[in-house]
Amino acid sequence: MRRHIIYILLTYCFTLSSLAANPIKGLLERIDKGASNKFIIEVVNKQGDDFFELDQKGSKVVVRGNNYVNIATGVNWYLKYYAGIQLSWNGMSAKLPKVLPPVKEKKHFQTPLKLRYDFNYCTFSYSMAFWGWDRWEKEIDWMALHGINLPLAVVGEECVWFNMLKDLGYSKKEINEFIAGPAFLAWWEMNNLEGWGGPNPDQWYTQQTILQKKIIKRMREYGIEPVLPGYSGMVPHNAKKKLGLNVSDSELWNGYVRPAFLQPTDSRFQEIAALYYKELEKLFGKANYYSMDPFHEAKGIENVDLDAAGKAVMNAMKKVNPKAVWVVQGWTENPRDEMIKNMKNGDLLILDLFSECRPMWGMQPSIWYRKKGYLQHNWLFCMLENFGANVGLHGRMDQLLHNFYATKNNPLAKHLKGIGLTMEGIENNPVMFELMTELPWREERVTKESWIKEYTAARYGATDNTINEAWSILINGIYNCPQGNNQQGAHESIFCGRPSLNNFQASSWSKMENYYDPTTTEDAARLLLSVADKYHGNNNFEYDLIDIVRQAISDRARIVYNKTIADFKSFDKKSFEIDSQEFLKLLLAQDKLLGTRKEFRVGNWIQQARALGKTQEEKDLYEWNARVQITTWGNRYSANKGGLRDYAHKEWNGILKDFYYKRWEAYWQVLRDVLAGKPMIELDYYAMEEPWTKETNVYSSSPEGDCVTTAKEVFQTAFNR
Structure with missing residues (x-):
């Protein structure tokens, strides 16, 4: 025995x-x-x-x-x-x-495109802020399955900084006033803000250190090269007073104090950098790639010696690993030509962050076009696709294919080394990510029409003419945002913006433009519903069904909104009452529809946050982070004056009914009162929104109702005309 x-x-x-x-x-x-x-x-x-x-x-x-x-x-x-x-x-x-x-x-x-990159700093906050190992294990598998071998790996960067600042004489209180909370770490890492969302409990640093070690270990088992965060000069804004450093003047980012920039000519730059890398290596080891983005969305750097700054950053990294490569985002003015022109080929890898829309590498036309591309430096063709992890069908299929294949014979693309996924949020629009990750492996040029038939057969496990017809509508409409339209991500839901007489985009910087007939998503949804019983229980089909019906309802609501505003301006009280009530009915129908899938429930996001906490206080802090990020984003000033409110809005079950509905109900009442002869009043939206961010009422992550049955019922309610 x-x-x-x-x-x-x-x-x-x-x-x-x-x-x-x-x-x-x-x-x-x-x-x-x-x-x-x-x-x-x-x-x-x-x-x-x-x-x-x-x-x-x-x-x-x-x-x-x-x-x-x-x-x-x-x-x-x-x-x-x-x-x-x-x-x-x-x-x-x-x-x-x-x-x-x-x-x-x-x-x-x-494929000769040997580098396939993944992630934006924002992804780690908008999608991954509250992931544990179970979810990370799935993501690393997803990366391997899709050919990714060079992902950004910044989990636990705050742990390195905590140790470094402690060594420099900062107290725990001072460190926690500098490092942001879990849902806002990305913007701290990108030098945009200090402290917002914190202070983090001691346990946070412990568990994130353990998590990052697991992540890196699994990546390296696959042979995936993690891109670790390097040092590019960020210091707390009070470093001049605290440490006597020669730093840039303090400035604001949408109402938040930004970290300072340590001048590369400061005699202590290399000392601070060496201390950072020592703590990084102690926790997570060395890397062959380090990500650094000095001057990200920065102003007032006219007095910075950019050439010296680039050399200082590069030299500090090379002392750690002489073979290491500096990875930098190609975004707006970055990387400045003055900073990189004297660096040699192979030391820098530039992410052309938005290649499917605004390529900077030298291909015209583009609002960020660089005549000389990225000079002598290696770079990656990247797809940004999503901003703010907003929910919505979106893609640029023709643009993506055209821009990708246009690199083949372009002399300015001779240093192209691969592709990248640089989305701000994931777990959306899987069709676009499947297409992008397949492109390097396809020897012959593919058309969207031929590819989508292969995609649907693989996704649903069958070839179906009705499904192909539905997807043909989508890839020639909402998934085909045209050249010249520079909007940032999805066509935002009318439900999710603060109500006004001129609602269009929900967030401040989306640059939305109409580019597809909103009734076409209804047509696609109707076709899928006609065969839904046949695919009942098919996980991929049911996910897509809910997402596409969701889009159809959102598009219908935008039409109803415009009718309601026209009613108000026409002083048509009867029609206003009918249409405003239809709008609210659509919003509640949307909430019910999205409750059938875990992925579209606010409870999924909030329960992830609470699960990371070990104490009631920790759970409440993480939930507050989760709620604030997807609503006001910041405090009153940054939400209103800074324009950050609703940037990361989510068309999700739970928040639709308890947050967005209340704003719209209140606004329609204001207009109703005006039609009744009362003066127009201005609603204090922040005062309406902030209480929800502080609540801890339970939102379940478990789906409710049958996907197919509910989709049919909701669609009938929305389009019974």
Whole structure:
């Protein structure tokens, strides 16, 4: 008996060791238990382009490639285009067939675009602020499956800073006044603000350190290169007084005091940088890539010696790892030519952050076009796609394809090294991310019309003419934002903006323009509903059904809003009453619809936040962070005067009914009173909004109701005319 137990333990240990040694086996087991037995994984040490191959040996599918990330990409390609299984943010597991469909002819895929980047600093706050290891494990799997091998990895950066500032003589209180809270760390990391959302409890730093170590360990098991945060001169705004440093003058960002910038010519720059890297290495090790964005959205840098600043930042990084590469965002004026012109090729990797809309690398036309591109430096073609993690169907399919393929023979693109996903928020519009991550691997130019048919067959596991018709409408409408339209992300929901007589965009800087017929999303939704019973229980279909019906209702509400305002301006009391009530009815219908999917429930976001807290006080702080970020974003000044309110608005169940509905109900009443002869009053929206941010009423993350049944019911309510 004892010998039997020892045998079982040894077998178990061997299995764990095997999974750790070959991360693809672990990945397959997380997709479906027993799946690793259905594949043969072969690593081929071959120089040159990245590649993967699909092959067959007996009853098993062979996936081979020159590294684990490329093999994972091959696994994903097989699952999509042979087994009809698409793994997505809305579902990272699936039931594989008992016997996998065979690969009848060996297929070879390769790409010279060897760097595939992921994440924006904002992603870590707008989508990932409250993730634990379970969610991060899924995301790293998603990255590997989609060919990502160079992700930004800034979890726990605040832990490095805490230790560094402590070494410099700052007290715990002073440090916590500098470091932002969980939902606002991205803007602290990008030198935009200090302290907002904090102070963080001691436990926060402990758990984030542990989490980042797990993240980096798993990435490196795959062969993924983490891009760690480097040092570019940020110091607390009081560093001149506290440490006697030569720093830039303090300035404001939308009402918040910005951190100061330590002049690179200061004799202590290298000392401070060395201390930072020492603490970074102590916690998370060294990296081959470091991300730094000095002067991000900064003003008043006319007196900065940019050449010296760039050299100081580069030299500090090279002392840590002489082979390290500095990763910098190509955004507005950054990186300034004066800062990078004297650097050598290979030391810098620039992210052309918004290549699908505003390419800066030298391709005309673009409002941020650079005649000489990025000079001698390597760069990545990136898709931004989403701002503020707003909910809404959106894409630039024609622009993305045109701009991507236009790099092939352009001399200014000779230093192109890969692609990047630089969205501010994830878990939305999976169609665009599937397209973008496939482009490097497709040898022949693809059209959106041919690609979408392959996509839907993979996503739903079947070919369906009605579904193809629905998606044809979408890719030629809302998913085809045209060149010249510079809007930032989704066509924002009318429900989510502060009410006025001229509502259009919900956030301050979206640059929205009408570019598609809003009735077309109704047509697409109607087509999907006509076949919904056939796909009942299909996870991907039901997610898309809810999202597309949601968009149709949002678009319908915008039409009803304009009718209601016209009624008011025409002094048509009867029509105003009918249309204003229809608007509110649509809003509540939307709330009910979105309650059927976890992904569209505010409770999912809030419960993630509360789950990270160990004490009641911590849970309440994290929930406050979660609520503030998606509503007022900041305090009264930054929300109103700074324009940050509703930047990260969410068309989600729960917040629609309890937050957005109350604003609209109050506004319609103001107009109703004017029609009754009373004077127009100005609502204090911040006073209406702030109480919700301070509440702790429970929002469940569990879906309620059947997706298909509810979608049919809500659609009938919205479009019964």
